[in-house]
Amino acid sequence: MNEELRDQVRDRYAAAARTAGAGVSCCGGESADLTGGLYDEAERSSLPEEAVLASLGCGNPLAVAELREGETVLDLGSGGGIDVLLSARRVGPGGRVYGLDMTEEMLALALANAEKAGAANVDFLKGHIEAIPLPADRVDVIISNCVVNLSVDKPAVFAEMFRVLKPGGRVGVSDVVAEDHLSPADRAERGDYVGCIAGALSFAEYREGLTAAGFTEVEITPTHEAAEGMHAAIVRAVKPRSASPGRELPLLTEPGGCCG
Numbered sequence: 001m002n003e004e005l006r007d008q009v010r011d012r013y014a015a016a017a018r019t020a021g022a023g024v025s026c027c028g029g030e031s032a033d034l035t036g037g038l039y040d041e042a043e044r045s046s047l048p049e050e051a052v053l054a055s056l057g058c059g060n061p062l063a064v065a066e067l068r069e070g071e072t073v074l075d076l077g078s079g080g081g082i083d084v085l086l087s088a089r090r091v092g093p094g095g096r097v098y099g100l101d102m103t104e105e106m107l108a109l110a111l112a113n114a115e116k117a118g119a120a121n122v123d124f125l126k127g128h129i130e131a132i133p134l135p136a137d138r139v140d141v142i143i144s145n146c147v148v149n150l151s152v153d154k155p156a157v158f159a160e161m162f163r164v165l166k167p168g169g170r171v172g173v174s175d176v177v178a179e180d181h182l183s184p185a186d187r188a189e190r191g192d193y194v195g196c197i198a199g200a201l202s203f204a205e206y207r208e209g210l211t212a213a214g215f216t217e218v219e220i221t222p223t224h225e226a227a228e229g230m231h232a233a234i235v236r237a238v239k240p241r242s243a244s245p246g247r248e249l250p251l252l253t254e255p256g257g258c259c260g
């Protein structure tokens with residue numbers, strides 16, 4: 001079941017990569033408007049048009065990531081690469097930005113966009129956000145834009161985020177989050193899984209999942225409503241400097257069998 005769902009997600013985003021720039025939206029689409037004017041003119045005009053047109057996120061994680069020169073950044077579910085390319089500018093030539101995506105077509109699009117942008121300090125990795133192909137304690141900052149909700153195993157994603165972050169490393173993620181009173185069925189009524197709605201965690205589930213993985217200073221701030229009771233939100237968290245491994249993960253009941 002999880003594999004099937006993941007294949008559906010991959011197919012959806014492979015199709016989105018093939019038609020990038022043709023007005024096809026994936027997060028949102030028919031069921032919800034998640035985009036909400038994410039990037040300012042200066043950010044958009046600094047990038048190749050193709051990278052901007054390929055943007056499928058639901059927020060702007062860089063607005064809170066406070067990237068510094070020389071830092072190493074990881075973008076989970078990097079899609080066409082917009083947040084990788086913007087991050088690459090901020091961390092400068094002494095920094096490095098990894099984009100991780102499971103969809104070949106998206107990786108090809110991101111590589112082409114990086115080449116057009118002349119970005120030399122970026123790497124695109126093929127893999128799953130539930131098993132990040134990087135060693136422990138490698139990155140300073142994890143960003144992501146409308147991807148965690150698509151995962152079929154969210155506790156694994158949170159545990160992997162914790163593993164690859166350096167002690168003191170931070171998380172700045174945009175995602176769709178459900179109000180706590182909405183049941184999995186309520187969420188599924190508001191939109192489909194591949195469209196970033198049905199798989200969304202609630203505020204409490206998100207906080208609990210990150211805390212269980214070992215994160216502290218968890219903050220979830222809604223930015224705009226994506227569907228009734230479902231919000232695009234910015235999620236922040238920190239890996240403590242003296243980090244101990246997260247405690248046993250709780251069983252969260254939520255849509256799509258993502259946390260069983």
Ligand SMILES: C[S@@+](CC[C@H](N)C(=O)[O-])C[C@H]1O[C@@H](n2cnc3c(N)ncnc32)[C@H](O)[C@@H]1O
Pocket residue numbers: 009010013014026027054055056057058076077078079080081082083100101102103106127128129130144145146147150151152196
């Ligand atoms: C909604 S798009 C967002 C793309 C990009 N972050 C942006 O803002 O334009 C979701 C992306 O996440 C990728 N993705 C979804 N689930 C994934 C997973 N479990 N592991 C790796 N990549 C995944 C998809 O291939 C797709 O490129």
